[in-house]
Structures are given as C-alpha cells and as structure tokens.
Amino acid sequence: xxxxxxxxxxxxxxxxxxxxxxxxxxxxxxxxxxxxxxxxxxxxxxxxxxxxxxxxxxxxxxxxxxxxxxxxxxxxxxxxxxxxxxxxxxxxxxxxxxxxxxxxxxxxxxxxxxxxxxxxxxxxxxxxxxxxxxxxxxxxxxxxxxxxxxxxxxxxxxxxxxxxxxxxxxxxxxxxxxxxxxxxxxxxxxxxxxxxxxxxxxxxxxxxxxxxxxxxxxxxxxxxxxxxxxxxxxxxxxxxxxxxxxxxxxxxxxxxxxxxxxxxxxxxxxxxxxxxxxxxxxxxxxxxxxxxxxxxxxxxxxxxxxxxxxxxxxxxxxxxxxxxxxxxxxxxxxxxxxxxxxxxxxxxxxxxxxxxxxxxxxxxxxxxxxxxxxxxxxxxxxxxxxxxxxxxxxxxxxxxxxxxxxxxxxxxxxxxxxxxxxxxxxxxxxx
Amino acid sequence: xxxxxxxxxxxxxxxxxxxxxxxxxxxxxxxxxxxxxxxxxxxxxxxxxxxxxxxxxxxxxxxxxxxxxxxxxxxxxxxxxxxxxxxxxxxxxxxxxxxxxxxxxxxxxxxxxxxxxxxxxxxxxxxxxxxxxxxxxxxxxxxxxxxxxxxxxxxxxxxxxxxxxxxxxxxxxxxxxxxxxxxxxxxxxxxxxxxxxxxxxxxxxxxxxxxxxxxxxxxxxxxxxxxxxxxxxxxxxxxxxxxxxxxxxxxxxxxxxxxxxxxxxxxxxxxxxxxxxxxxxxxxxxxxxxxxxxxxxxxxxxxxxxxxxxxxxxxxxxxxxxxxxxxxxxxxxxxxxxxxxxxxxxxxxxxxxxxxxxxxxxxxxxxxxxxxxxxxxxxxxxxxxxxxxxxxxxxxxxxxxxxxxxxxxxxxxxxxxxxxxxxxxxxxxxxxxxxxxxxxxxxxxxxxxxxxxxxxxxxxxxxxxxxxxxxxxxxxxxxxxxxxxxxxxxxxxxxxxxxxx
Numbered sequence: 001x002x003x004x005x006x007x008x009x010x011x012x013x014x015x016x017x018x019x020x021x022x023x024x025x026x027x028x029x030x031x032x033x034x035x036x037x038x039x040x041x042x043x044x045x046x047x048x049x050x051x052x053x054x055x056x057x058x059x060x061x062x063x064x065x066x067x068x069x070x071x072x073x074x075x076x077x078x079x080x081x082x083x084x085x086x087x088x089x090x091x092x093x094x095x096x097x098x099x100x101x102x103x104x105x106x107x108x109x110x111x112x113x114x115x116x117x118x119x120x121x122x123x124x125x126x127x128x129x130x131x132x133x134x135x136x137x138x139x140x141x142x143x144x145x146x147x148x149x150x151x152x153x154x155x156x157x158x159x160x161x162x163x164x165x166x167x168x169x170x171x172x173x174x175x176x177x178x179x180x181x182x183x184x185x186x187x188x189x190x191x192x193x194x195x196x197x198x199x200x201x202x203x204x205x206x207x208x209x210x211x212x213x214x215x216x217x218x219x220x221x222x223x224x225x226x227x228x229x230x231x232x233x234x235x236x237x238x239x240x241x242x243x244x245x246x247x248x249x250x251x252x253x254x255x256x257x258x259x260x261x262x263x264x265x266x267x268x269x270x271x272x273x274x275x276x277x278x279x280x281x282x283x284x285x286x287x288x289x290x291x292x293x294x295x296x297x298x299x300x301x302x303x304x305x306x307x308x309x310x311x312x313x314x315x316x317x318x319x320x321x322x323x324x325x326x327x328x329x330x331x332x333x334x335x336x337x338x339x340x341x342x343x344x345x346x347x348x349x350x351x352x353x354x355x356x357x358x359x360x361x362x363x364x365x366x367x368x369x370x371x372x373x374x375x376x377x378x379x380x381x382x383x384x385x386x387x388x389x390x391x392x393x394x395x396x397x398x399x400x401x402x403x404x405x406x407x408x409x410x411x412x413x414x415x416x417x418x419x420x421x422x423x424x425x426x427x428x429x430x431x
Numbered sequence: 432x433x434x435x436x437x438x439x440x441x442x443x444x445x446x447x448x449x450x451x452x453x454x455x456x457x458x459x460x461x462x463x464x465x466x467x468x469x470x471x472x473x474x475x476x477x478x479x480x481x482x483x484x485x486x487x488x489x490x491x492x493x494x495x496x497x498x499x500x501x502x503x504x505x506x507x508x509x510x511x512x513x514x515x516x517x518x519x520x521x522x523x524x525x526x527x528x529x530x531x532x533x534x535x536x537x538x539x540x541x542x543x544x545x546x547x548x549x550x551x552x553x554x555x556x557x558x559x560x561x562x563x564x565x566x567x568x569x570x571x572x573x574x575x576x577x578x579x580x581x582x583x584x585x586x587x588x589x590x591x592x593x594x595x596x597x598x599x600x601x602x603x604x605x606x607x608x609x610x611x612x613x614x615x616x617x618x619x620x621x622x623x624x625x626x627x628x629x630x631x632x633x634x635x636x637x638x639x640x641x642x643x644x645x646x647x648x649x650x651x652x653x654x655x656x657x658x659x660x661x662x663x664x665x666x667x668x669x670x671x672x673x674x675x676x677x678x679x680x681x682x683x684x685x686x687x688x689x690x691x692x693x694x695x696x697x698x699x700x701x702x703x704x705x706x707x708x709x710x711x712x713x714x715x716x717x718x719x720x721x722x723x724x725x726x727x728x729x730x731x732x733x734x735x736x737x738x739x740x741x742x743x744x745x746x747x748x749x750x751x752x753x754x755x756x757x758x759x760x761x762x763x764x765x766x767x768x769x770x771x772x773x774x775x776x777x778x779x780x781x782x783x784x785x786x787x788x789x790x791x792x793x794x795x796x797x798x799x800x801x802x803x804x805x806x807x808x809x810x811x812x813x814x815x816x817x818x819x820x821x822x823x824x825x826x827x828x829x830x831x832x833x834x835x836x837x838x839x840x841x842x843x844x845x846x847x848x849x850x851x852x853x854x855x856x857x858x859x860x861x862x863x864x865x866x867x868x869x870x871x872x873x874x875x876x877x878x879x880x881x882x883x884x885x886x887x888x889x890x891x892x893x894x895x896x897x898x899x900x901x902x903x904x905x906x907x908x909x910x911x912x913x914x915x916x917x918x919x920x921x922x923x924x925x926x927x928x929x930x931x932x
Contacts, residue, residue: 282671283669283670283671283672285785286669286670286671286717286718287669287670288785289670289717289785289808290669290670290717290808290832292808293807293808293809293831293832294831294832294860295808296807296808296809296831297809297831297832297835297837297854297860298859298860300831300837300852300854301854301856301857301858301859301860304854304857305857305858307857308857
C-alpha cells in the first residue's frame with residue numbers, strides 16, 4: 001500500500017512539473033519569437049481554428065486508439081479467471097465470468113487459465129543435463145518428470161489471488177518440484193529409484209508437491225515420472241544386475257507357478273478322485289439295485305414254480321395211482337384171461353384127444369374095410385393109382401415087371417401097409 | 432577303322448539296351464507268388480510224393496508262398512509256421528497281384544463268400560482283393576463289397592463257432608478256421624451268456640463300411656444290424672455302461688438311410704431299433720429321467736409299429752417277437768404318467784435306498800394310512816394303475832428288470848388288503864410281461880395277457896384269472912377263444928397293447 005501511495009505521489013509530482021514547464025516556455029519562447037518575427041512577414045491568417053480542429057481530431061484519434069488498445073471492458077473467456085486490481089486503492093477482485101470493467105490506468109487485469117496445465121521438467125530430464133538430481137551415492141540421475149496442475153478455484157480467494165505471480169510455472173511449480181525432487185531423490189539409492197522403490201518415491205514426490213502447490217492455490221492433478229536416465233556405465237551394470245534379479249524373480253515366480261500347478265493338479269486329482277468315487281458309488285448302487293431287482297423278480301417267480309412243481313407232483317401221483325390201478329386191473333384181467341385160456345385149452349385138449357381117438361377108430365375101421373376090400377379086389381389098387389395119376393401123367397411107358405404094375409415101387413408102402421394091416425388083422429384075429 | 436568304330440558303338444548300345452531290359456524285366460516280376468489253400472486238412476509233405484512224410488496240415492484259406500513246381504506238386508513255404516514242403520497243385524489257388532488281378536479276385540470272393548464253410552477262404556480272398564485294389568477303388572463300391580463280404584463271413588464263422596461241432600474232426604477244423612481267420616485280421620470276442628460262451632465278431636469291417644459313403648443302403652443296414660446285436664452285448668456290463676452302449680447302438684441304427692432300403696431290411700432295422708430303444712427307456716426310467724424315458728419308449732413303439740409282419744422272413748420272426756416283448760414291457764413309459772381317476776388311487780414314492788413303493792390310497796379318507804403298500808427295486812409304472820368297478824381290486828405294472836414286467840394285484844380280503852405278484856411266466860426271468868386286459872364284472876375275476884420268452888421257451892397265453900388265488904381258470908392261446916375277452920376287455924389295453932399284434 002505504501003508502495004502504491006509512493007508511486008501515486010510521484011506521478012502527481014511529475015504531472016505538476018509538466019504543467020509548470022508548459023507555462024514557462026511562454027516567456028522564454030517570447031524572446032525567440034521576437035528575434036525571428038522580423039525576418040518574415042507572413043499574411044495574417046488565423047491558425048487557431050485549424051489547430052483546434054487538428055487538436056480535437058488528434059484527441060479523438062488518440063482517445064479511440066487508447067480505447068481500442070486498452071478497452072475499458074474486457075471479455076473473460078470461459079475457463080479463465082480474471083484478477084482485477086485497483087491501482088489506486090489496491091483492492092483485488094476475482095472475476096470468473098462475464099465482462100470485466102477495467103479502466104485503463106485505474107485497473108490492472110490479470111488472467112489465469114483454469115484448465116489443466118502441464119509442465120515438463122526438461123532441465124532434470126537427462127543425467128548429463130543442466131540440473132540432474134543426485135542419488136544418495138552421489139550419482140547424477142535424470143528424471144523425465146511431468147507435472148499436471150491447475151488453479152484451484154475453490155481455494156483462490158481474493159487475497160490469495162493478489163499474491164499469484166503471472167508466471168506460475170517458473171515462480172511456483174518449478175521451484176516446488178525442484179525443492180521436492182532433489183530432496184527426496186537424495187535420500188534413495190539408484191537401485192531404489194530405478195526399480196525397487198520407484199512407485200513409493202513417485203508417490204512421496206507427488207504428496208509433497210501436492211502440499212506445496214496447494215499452499216499457493218494450485219491443485220496438483222498428477223505427476224508422471226517416465227524414463228530415468230542413469231550414467232552410462234552405471235546403467236550397464238545396473239541392467240546386468242537387474243537382469244539377474246529379474247532372472248531370480250522369474251525363477252521365484254516359476255517356482256511359485258509350479259507349486260500352484262502342483263496344487264492345481266492335486267486339487268484336480270482330488271476332484272477327479274471324488275468324482276470317480278461318486279460315480280463308482282452311483283454305478284455300484286445301480287448295480288446293486290439291478291441285482292436286487294433281478295432277485296426280486298426271481299422271488300416272485302419262485303412261488304409259481306413251486307406251485308407248478310407241486311402241481312406236477314400231484315399230477316404225477318395221480319398218474320401213478322391211475323397207472324397202478326390200471327395195471328392191477330390189467331393183471332387181474334390177464335389172470336382171468338389166463339385161467340379162462342387154460343381151461344379153454346384143457347377143454348380143447350380133451351376135445352382133441354377125443355377127436356384123435358375117434359379119428360383113430362374111424363381110420364382103423366376104414367382101413368379094415370379097405371383092407372378087406374383090397375383083399376377081395378386086388379386090382380382096386382391099380383385102379384386107385386391110375387385114378388390119382390390120370391391127370392399128371394399122360395403117357396407111361398414101362399415094361400411090366402414082377403407082377404406087371406408100374407406103380408409097384410410107389411405102392412410099396414401101400415403094399416407094406418396092406419401087409420401090415422393084414423398082419424394087424426391077423427393079430428387082431430389072433431387076439 | 433571308322434566302320435569298326437561304328438560297329439563297336441552299335442554293339443555297346445545293344446549291350447546297354449539288353450542290360451536295361453533285363454533289369455526292367457526283373458523289376459517287373461512279382462516279388463513272390465502267393466497261393467491260397469482251397470481245401471481243409473491239406474498235407475504239407477516233405478517231398479513231391481504222396482507217400483512222403485507229412486510235415487504239417489494246412490487248412491482252407493491259409494496263405495503259402497510258391498517257391499517252385501515239381502510235377503503235380505508245388506514247393507511252398509509257410510511263413511506262419513516257418514516251414515517248407517510240397518503240396519498238390521490242385522489243392523492250391525494261385526493269387527495274382529496288382530490291379531489287373533482285382534476283377535478276378537472280386538468275382539471269386541463274390542462266389543466263395545456265399546458258401547457256408549468256406550469263410551476262411553473267402554477272408555483270404557478278401558485280403559488279396561484289398562491288396563490288389565488301388566486306393567481309390569477301395570473307397571468305392573468295390574471296397575464296400577469287400578468289407579461287406581468280410582463282415583458277413585466273420586459273422587457266419589462266429590455263428591458256426593458258437594454253435595460248436597459234434598464230431599471231433601469238425602471241432603478241429605473249426606478251431607483251425609478260427610485261427611486262420613485271426614491270422615487274416617478278424618478278431619472275435621467271447622461273450623459269456625449264462626453257462627455258455629458265444630463268439631461274436633469284433634466288427635472292424637462293419638465299422639469301416641459304415642464310414643464309407645460308397646456303401647449301399649443294404650450294406651450299411653447289414654453292418655449296423657451286425658454291430659447292434661443284442662446277444663453280442665456284454666451281459667456283465669453295469670447299468671450305466673449298458674445304457675451308454677444302447678445309446679451308441681441307437682445312434683448307429685439312426686445313421687442308416689432307409690429311403691432306398693428294401694422293405695424286409697427296413698423291417699429288420701425297425702425291429703432292432705424297437706429293441707434298443709426299449710432298453711434305453713427302461714434304463715432312463717430306472718435312473719429317474721421320466722422325460723427321456725418317455726421319448727425313448729415312444730421311439731420304441733413307433734419302431735415296432737413300422738414293422739410290417741408280412742415282410743418279415745422266418746428267421747426274423749423270433750427277433751420281432753423279442754422286440755415286441757421288450758417294447759410292450761416299457762409301453763407305460765410313453766404314457767401320460769397320471770392314472771385315471773377312480774375310487775382308489777395308487778401313489779408311488781422313492782426311498783433313499785433306491786426302492787420305489789406303491790401305496791394304495793382311498794382319497795375319500797383324508798390323511799389316512801395307505802390301504803396296502805409294497806416296495807420294489809424295479810420301476811413302478813404308476814400310469815398303469817387300474818381299479819375295478821367294485822373297488823375291491825387294483826392292478827399295477829411293475830418292471831423289475833429290462834424286458835420283464837410283472838402285474839401287481841391289490842386285493843381286498845376279510846383281513847384287509849393284500850398285494851400279490853403275477854409274473855409273466857413261471858420261468859426264470861427273461862423277456863415277458865403280464866398285463867391286465869380287463870376286469871370281469873363281479874369283482875372275482877380279471878383278464879390277464881401273459882407272454883414270455885425264457886429258458887428257451889415261448890409262452891403266450893390269455894387267461895381268466897381268479898383274483899383270490901391268482902390262478903388261471905380258463906386259458907387260451909388266442910383271446911378270441913375266450914368269451915370274457917370278447918365281452919369285457921379294457922379299451923385302453925386293446926388300443927395300446929402289443930399283445931394283440
């Protein structure tokens with residue numbers, strides 16, 4: 001405020017001095033004019049209107065120029081913030097939108113964008129750059145660091161806005177980043193920065209920068225640390241080390257993977273075992289049920305088979321009894337038949353004996369009669385033979401021999417019978 | 432000098448050409464002449480004489496390599512026995528090699544494959560034909576003919592071996608034939624069926640034939656029927672394995688195109704399908720999958736309905752009867768599953784141990800105890816429940832095993848309700864059913880149809896059964912012979928049952 005008052009006093013003093021100086025040349029220049037005037041007699045033409053016109057015109061042009069160059073109303077583009085400062089009183093007003101009245105000379109308007117801004121720390125990007133960071137070992141490290149920030153409109157009060165510098169990057173962001181990054185990096189080793197604690201370091205840097213920027217009314221959106229530039233020799237050794245570490249890590253992860261695979265196999269095998277056991281149990285159960293059903297069907301059949309067997313037994317018994325009775329009847333019938341047969345045969349034998357006796361007697365009587373007849377008529381024999389042979393023999397040529405009859409040989413038996421009968425007759429006669 | 436040079440040059444050219452011809456002629460010669468033994472018990476002799484000592488005995492269909500000829504004898508080498516000797520020329524059939532020999536071999540195969548007893552010779556000819564046919568022809572109709580011939584002959588040989596031989600020399604010949612067939616790549620499986628062992632062809636040729644697009648419909652049908660024979664399934668298989676096998680059999684039968692198939696082959700195919708789908712229906716029902724069982728039973732009934740009995744050959748009648756018995760046994764699986772409303776109702780419930788209990792309930796008595804209850808390890812066809820008009824008897828179909836359906840009769844007595852079981856026949860369970868054909872008014876008799884194939888016997892009877900003792904009072908082989916069957920048959924039974932087929 002004091003500074004402004006001083007500058008105001010100074011400007012008033014300067015203006016008064018100019019007025020005094022403008023009044024003084026009248027006397028001074030009067031001497032000069034009197035010295036020059038006699039040399040040239042000029043026609044008396046009044047220049048006053050012309051000068052007045054030119055002056056008015058110049059003043060109008062100047063006013064127009066001033067208005068064009070320094071318009072009293074300024075339009076505020078969307079996404080921007082305007083800070084109007086009264087040059088006389090030092091009052092500060094924050095404008096967020098709309099036209100801003102800013103009389104030239106009275107007000108000073110400063111605009112700030114509310115959009116996100118990005119700043120890239122180019123000076124610390126390379127280990128060989130102008131301002132690299134230093135690790136705890138004293139090695140230079142380049143960080144490819146980008147900061148994304150914005151003015152926090154919620155925390156930007158009029159007082160705070162008045163203290164905002166025009167160049168936020170160089171006056172707020174860069175100092176805050178450098179003050180944070182150098183300090184944090186200096187506490188860590190290259191290895192930690194490069195690989196093992198990179199995320200933590202990034203997080204720590206972000207936290208601290210966020211706090212610092214927030215104090216100045218800025219909002220840190222994000223910090224991104226890209227490539228970390230190491231000294232060439234160190235990089236080579238570090239890469240080898242990291243490769244070995246990675247190999248070890250890889251081996252560790254491989255082993256873990258194998259362990260997990262083994263566990264997975266175990267679980268799969270266990271599940272398969274359980275599934276098979278369940279399936280086997282179900283199959284066994286089905287088998288048992290089928291076997292029991294088979295047994296049940298057999299059980300249901302058995303009574304009928306038993307009944308069938310009993311029925312067959314009864315039928316067989318009935319058949320046996322029937323056949324026995326039939327056999328007994330047949331035997332009895334046969335006995336009766338046999339008795340009858342025997343009796344019949346006895347009767348037949350008796351009849352036969354009687355018949356033979358009778359036939360014998362008849363034969364004897366007939367033979368006796370024939371014998372008597374032949375004895376009485378011997379030629380009867382020849383006649384009988386001739387009768388018997390008459391239809392068999394047509395011509396018989398034979399010489400009569402011993403008695404002259406051809407059938408003597410044939411009739412020998414007859415002759416012998418005749419002789420016998422004769423003898424019988426003789427015997428009978430003798431008896 | 433110039434002429435001499437020309438002559439020498441010409442001589443050299445001639446010599447080179449002669450050498451080339453001799454080499455090419457040697458290359459064109461067959462590597463080895465092969466002959467097939469055409470008769471059984473051919474003696475391999477040590478010398479080209481009939482009186483020479485016998486080395487071994489060769490059987491029909493064996494392959495020998497011809498080494499030389501001596502008069503009527505041919506000197507051969509038996510690679511199987513690693514023995515050489517002499518065989519009469521008339522007992523051998525020389526087999527050509529190369530594509531030009533294929534038509535002759537195919538003609539011989541076509542003739543020999545129809546001769547019973549010559550299966551091994553036919554298999555040897557088929558092997559020779561496969562070797563002679565070019566690759567493209569093997570994928571065509573010729574290849575299909577050869578595979579079909581192999582399958583048919585292998586089936587016939589297995590059938591011969593299963594039937595056995597009466598005379599000792601025939602038994603030796605049968606064993607030798609099986610050995611020769613195995614040497615030609617035909618393998619057999621031994622299926623234990625009760626007390627006897629059945630030999631079945633493993634079916635490799637049939638499977639290859641079914642995979643060939645060039646195979647005719649009849650050839651495919653024959654192969655599919657051979658691969659799905661019921662008597663060649665493993666009887667020791669568990670229910671799950673049997674169901675999976677039946678599923679595969681059904682899929683195999685479905686693959687055969689029937690549009691161009693002759694009527695009798697269609698009938699055979701439908702008969703087999705009915706049999707297979709019946710088994711599947713029972714297995715699914717026993718597993719508790721009623722929906723799948725219904726679709727399978729419907730497939731079985733549709734298949735058996737497609738069979739035209741007039742088209743069936745005499746040999747197929749027994750198989751058709753078997754299929755009809757199986758399909759009729761599971762016909763209730765295709766029913767609605769809800770018994771018609773009656774004075775009494777039968778409900779079923781599953782126990783934890785796998786049994787199914789059928790309970791007779793009087794709906795008029797609220798929360799009452801079942802009038803009678805009996806449990807079974809088999810499948811209870813609840814849709815078959817039927818109650819007589821008098822309300823003193825009820826009948827229920829229960830199927831304990833595949834293809835064997837019993838009739839459970841609930842009977843009201845003075846002491847209460849009793850449950851009696853009427854099996855299809857008084858035989859060891861095989862195939863069969865006993866089903867209610869109707870109720871005789873009066874509540875003392877029922878009509879029962881029973882049919883069974885078991886213990887080598889076939890029983891088909893229609894009976895008027897007395898309810899008290901379940902003994903048949905009148906029996907006939909045909910329902911028309913019994914008056915009650917004309918007067919009081921159940922309409923649903925007349926409509927749905929295959930007993931009246």
